[in-house]
Amino acid sequence: MSKPIAGGSNGAAGLEVALPRPRAIRPRTGGHVLENERLLAFALLSPTVVLLGMFIAYPFVMGVWLSLSSTSVGNIGEFVGARNFVKAWNDSIFQTAFKNTFIYTFWATIFKLSLGMWLALLLNRSFRGKRIVRASMLLPFIVPTVLSTFAWRWMFDPTFSVLNWLLYQSGFIVTKLPFLSDGTYGMWCAITVNTWRGMPFFAITLLAGLQTINPDLHEAASLDGANGWRRFWNVTWPLLKPVTLVVVVFSVIQTFSDFQLIYVLTGGGPANATHLLATYAYQIGVATGLLGEGAAISLFMLPVLFVVVWLQLRYLRRLEGA
């Protein structure tokens, strides 16, 4: 029996016309996949999922497994529960590295934020050669960390430091400053180099944020009699806060897990005074070959970073909500 024409009266009344049965059109396979949103989404996402799985999930899971095992170089090891974490926690060098990581991250982030903000405000002004200055400001960020840190190491060299030479020749010092040979100096040298390297990232991101602020707001504030500081505090800063928080989150993550800079500049010395969690994990895991213990040390970074990032993002969401 032929089916009623669409829109017909279902045979109750009117004319029923027999039409040829339409041939079922079978879409080609490729087209079918593209039509299916689920399959298409899967196809588009799978390369990313595979990449993330290979380069983030697998190493992470492997790291967790290693930290719970007695694996050492060339030996698979066995499950030891939290023993590596307990051993690390009771290790005085670990305690020094843990404390150092906080000090290093805190001060480097403070300096990068304040100097980056200052630089961004300067660069937001109009002056001749603005573009060249903005581009050249990125140099410390572009130069590979290892290379620039080698240059800094040369400048801080215990025997041939050009900085010591300059200070001595200028009459500021009478004996060499122990840049890298004293623990406290060493840490501040590392913070200085990290600030030098990371400040452009802050500056350029904050500059982008500054340029989204409507100049009319500043003009209005000026007309109301606000001075420079009041304009910054009441107009610029509130509008820049979300961008600033994002930059700080990125910076905290990078600085807390910093490795290259310390490895090249001080190697964690003198007497472990500049070891960070990442460099100590490397020394134990890779140099000494105690992979399980090294993985446990590096995993101590995870909960700390998780809490820091969670708090900052929560605050950011509140800001956006407000």
Added chain:
Amino acid sequence: MDRRGFLKTTGVAGILAAGRAPAFAQGTKLHLLRWVDFVPAGDQILRQQLLPEAGKALGVEVQLETINANDLQPRITAAIQSGSGADIIMTLHNWPHLYKSSVVDVTDVAEGIAKDQGGFYAQAEQAVKDGKQYLAVPFGVNGLLIAYRKSWFKEAGAETPPKTLDEYRQLGTRLKKKGHPIGQTLGHTFGDAPAWSYPMLWNFGAAERDRQGKTKLDSKETVESVKWMTAFWKDACDEGGFAWDDTNNNRAFLAGEIAATLNGASIYIAAKRQQDKIKDERGEPMWRDIDHFAIPAGPAGTWGYHIPFAHMVMKYSKNQKPAKDLLRWLGAKDQFAKWFEVMEGFSAGSTKYWERNPLWGRLDDAMKLYRTAAQASRIIGWEGAPDAKASEVYSKYVVTDMYAKAAQGLAPADAAKWAAAELQKIYG
């Protein structure tokens, strides 16, 4: 064993008799990873002469890669964990014990060389031998003596080098007052730091562990040695040494910044090879003003730590047989002699046989102490075994840091206690 016997035992005779290389798979490539030598001529002769000759003799192509010595251990770990990398890797100290599950048994090669050359120095053997099994083939001992400026010592009242550590401290104090401090590293660096700090334990009668392997660092001998180092550091040393690596003291010495430093022979060799450039304050070639002496005696004797070197064949290598053959070939007297000679005394060889080499007769008097330097050596981990745990202590720089902490202000007894506690966690 005569040379003929050695060749027969080791199989090199077969290669020579056949007049052609053994039948390894065509295109077999061997990858040899070593440090960048402090005597560049050593790398040069390997790259340009010995390894190409070995390639012809063994029918393989040998590629030499050299890296900074401080990066060797990370490279070894990465190679073992990934199961790929160089077929043969150079090791220092007692590292082979750390990697013993990942290296090929080379007992046949090492024993062949030992038999042919009258046996290895004790520390060279201990560094690579686990029970009866050789984990690596010894390839020389780096003698470490104190290089010093004769004229400055004389100005400070020392016609001859100091005999005791106390004399050395007093002399160093006078030198530092004259603007010529002694330069030594207490930093995190592979060679000079342990070679300086470990003998200080031994020369005061202290040790990391007893013969059963238990920690015995927390002792009055250790505290005495830390007290000596603290005073020596403050009175006599360039305090920048906390941040020095193995190259800093060479540069400081050759730049006329320090009067003495414990080092391999590379300072003297470099000063002589570049005598047109490296001059003293009078404009004379500096090498003429350089001489050497062993670490002076402490209350318990005069021990040094002369660092043993070796080569491991890696288990993941698909070319284990040719790799072992290469080490056998390089270790044979004829081949090793060529390398040994260009090293000009920097490497003392792994066996006493090399003390009789005519090279020593040709070298300057200043270099002759290096001939027998390797005899008065202990090895890290003493008086226990130089096992993987001793390697862990070394890699964490616990002994070096004990001295560094005290020199930076921690009370000697507290520094010794800290180090003993760290050792306790490792040795038990």
